[in-house]
Amino acid sequence: MLFYFIALLVTLVDQGTKIAVRMYMEVGEVMRLGDSGMQLQHYENSGMAGSMFQGNARLFGVIAVLFIAGMLYYRHKGEIRGFWMQAGAGFMVGGALGNAIDRFVYARVTDFLVFPSGQGILNLADVAINIGVVMIIIGMLIRAYQRYREKRLRNALPKG
Template sequence: MKSPFLRLLFIALAVILTDQSTKFMVMEHLKLGEQREWIAGFFRLVHWGNTGAAWSMFRDNNLVLAGIALVALVILFFSRKHFEAHRLIGQVALGLMFGGIIGNLIDRFRIGHVVDFIYFFTYRKAGGEIGFPAFNVADSAICVGVGLLFIITLQKDNESKSIPLISSAPPKQSELDLEP
């Protein structure tokens, strides 16, 4: 694929397709609230609805969060040149983020909440369990995309610091003398 935009679009569509198909399978095989442990004491497939943002923050604000996501999507689209969209790493980062945002937006508009189904946890010695908040493919894509944008930013920062300053004035004789 030669076009950077087509590559970005392909990545976004792959994320959306993967996200929506995995959510569809979860909704087909698990009732809302149902859980199935796959790795004892470590991993469950769950079917949880999230009307909030990450870790269920701002719960029951589905339309507000959908609006924020749409605004973020538009801003990200129009500022994509600042995120190295001409380089492969930028295309992957933006494609993952676009796909993830759109995948979760589809849920918000179609069913009124985001479907989360990946849940890692462990049992406490004192009883009960502690776990990482449930998430989905779209959430993962967004996080990886943001991580790649951080890498891009660090690379740009390092490149700007390593460029020597060029002086228009010739060096002084004292700067040329190598002996004390």
């Protein structure tokens, strides 16, 4: 249930923020958020990360759907289990679905988050995908450590 809850929540929050940006900000409009250096800027991206391959939004939407199908398949197979893996996959699927909805409905993705580091312009779906990747890596490291400990324990037991 954790996987589906996170995926649904991410999708709804992502779509809600994008609707608000489209309703209340003109394309190109910038809004500074205090002294943090962070700002909102309404940008419409018909390509992919870094504004590459403009005009191919629906193609990237198909790729997102294939990614989601793959994640559902591996989850059904039991490959994605445990808190970190389930939550990470939920964040990634929710983010992919949020951007896929934009790509199919509007033929572009609404971006609006500009961080002080200057690493481009993102939306909450992009942030969720990044969070999901980090959580999956943590889950993989935990699983590898547990296997290592089990192997060490088995080798330490007397044989016979």
